[in-house]
Amino acid sequence: MDQVELKVDEMNCAACSSTVEKALQKSTGVKSASVAVSTGRATIIGTNLDGESLAEIATNAGYPSQVIDAGIDPSQLASEIETRQKKNASSWKRRAILGVSIWAPFEGLHWYLFLQEIETNWAPWVMLFASTLSMILVGSGFFTSALGAAKRMQTNMDTLITIGAGAAYFFSLYIFVAKKAFDFDVGHPMYFMEAAALLAIISIGHWLEATSSAKAGSAIRELLKMQPDTAELVAEDGSTSTIATGEVGEGIRLLVRPGGRIPVDGVVVDGASEIDESIVTGEPLPVVKGIGDQLIAGSMNTTGQLILKTTVDGRHTTVSRIAQLVTNAQSSKAGIQRLADKVAGVFVPIVLAIAALTVVGWSISGQTGDGIVFAVTILVISCPCALGLATPMAVM
Numbered sequence: 583m584d585q586v587e588l589k590v591d592e593m594n595c596a597a598c599s600s601t602v603e604k605a606l607q608k609s610t611g612v613k614s615a616s617v618a619v620s621t622g623r624a625t626i627i628g629t630n631l632d633g634e635s636l637a638e639i640a641t642n643a644g645y646p647s648q649v650i651d652a653g654i655d656p657s658q659l660a661s662e663i664e665t666r667q668k669k670n671a672s673s674w675k676r677r678a679i680l681g682v683s684i685w686a687p688f689e690g691l692h693w694y695l696f697l698q699e700i701e702t703n704w705a706p707w708v709m710l711f712a713s714t715l716s717m718i719l720v721g722s723g724f725f726t727s728a729l730g731a732a733k734r735m736q737t738n739m740d741t742l743i744t745i746g747a748g749a750a751y752f753f754s755l756y757i758f759v760a761k762k763a764f765d766f767d768v769g770h771p772m773y774f775m776e777a778a779a780l781l782a783i784i785s786i787g788h789w790l791e792a793t794s795s796a797k798a799g800s801a802i803r804e805l806l807k808m809q810p811d812t813a814e815l816v817a818e819d820g821s822t823s824t825i826a827t828g829e830v831g832e833g834i835r836l837l838v839r840p841g842g843r844i845p846v847d848g849v850v851v852d853g854a855s856e857i858d859e860s861i862v863t864g865e866p867l868p869v870v871k872g873i874g875d876q877l878i879a880g881s882m883n884t885t886g887q888l889i890l891k892t893t894v895d896g897r898h899t900t901v902s903r904i905a906q907l908v909t910n911a912q913s914s915k916a917g918i919q920r921l922a923d924k925v926a927g928v929f930v931p932i933v934l935a936i937a938a939l940t941v942v943g944w945s946i947s948g949q950t951g952d953g954i955v956f957a958v959t960i961l962v963i964s965c966p967c968a969l970g971l972a973t974p975m976a977v978m
Contacts, residue, residue: 815830
């Protein structure tokens with residue numbers, strides 16, 4: 583069986599990964615496809631697989647993809663993982679802080695005026711301003727994602743959030759305009775702050791999830807830090823030069839000085855030293871190594887100077903292979919997680935259908951306004967955080 587790894591961008595919910603999986607599984611020769619939002623990776627197993635074709639299929643599904651080289655450049659992977667997760671966590675942190683900063687004080691003002699039974703002409707204007715600000719600064723990411731899915735004739739979790747917040751906002755705007763411009767009382771309160779609250783709370787959930795994912799990915803980063811970014815290449819004349827570890831080939835002679843780490847797996851061809859191999863074996867006592875002995879990448883050279891001949895290239899070291907296994911484990915899915923993704927695929931359409939039936943049902947009875955309010959309620963309370971985040975976090 584062949585195995586292809588893809589880097590998949592722009593996924594932000596379980597429904598997104600489900601969409602990519604379905605597209606990949608339809609390809610000829612694919613036996614299984616597993617896509618993880620947390621790592622942005624797709625693992626495809628099958629026969630006679632063409633990586634570039636699979637990447638094109640995932641891209642056409644709406645998520646830009648590219649084939650990942652079978653070997654891992656430790657420095658590049660560590661940097662990529664850290665950058666991706668930090669950027670994601672930072673983005674959600676900014677949106678969460680903005681959301682709460684806009685929502686909390688104006689929600690407090692709203693309830694203060696309500697409990698004190700204070701009627702003002704300026705309060706609705708203030709709520710409109712605050713809600714509009716939240717929709718633009720906090721909601722834009724959700725709206726862009728939902729619009730992208732709609733263009734592909736699909737739905738995702740952001741579709742539900744967008745429709746819920748949008749329904750609350752625009753229904754409130756309708757009430758506001760009817761009252762201010764036409765002096766017509768619709769008979770319902772405005773829900774500007776509910777729209778802002780939904781965006782703020784969902785953003786907090788995503789921030790917590792992104793932060794937890796960054797912590798979960800620290801295992802790979804810490805492991806890859808054990809392998810040096812550079813190695814000291816020994817030329818035929820005995821001179822040395824520095825080379826990136828990822829560019830080291832098989833059968834190359836490398837110099838490892840005392841206090842340095844072994845950059846690439848190899849065999850000692852000159853020198854002797856005591857090597858701390860606890861990174862792999864867990865054994866705290868150094869092991870004596872001489873000519874002909876095996877060296878494991880990431881191990882610490884403690885006393886003597888060694889020259890080794892590499893047995894693998896810099897992208898297929900023991901440390902890199904372990905990191906690849908950890909990445910694959912994070913990208914794989916337990917049975918319950920696959921079930922959650924299947925539910926996510928139909929969850930949004932079902933909720934939208936129930937909301938639509940609610941409007942139709944109440945409209946038939948002549949209470950369209952109540953029907954819209956109840957439909958908005960359905961959309962708002964169908965918060966996808968638990969479904970979209972709980973199972974992936976438990977698996978991580």
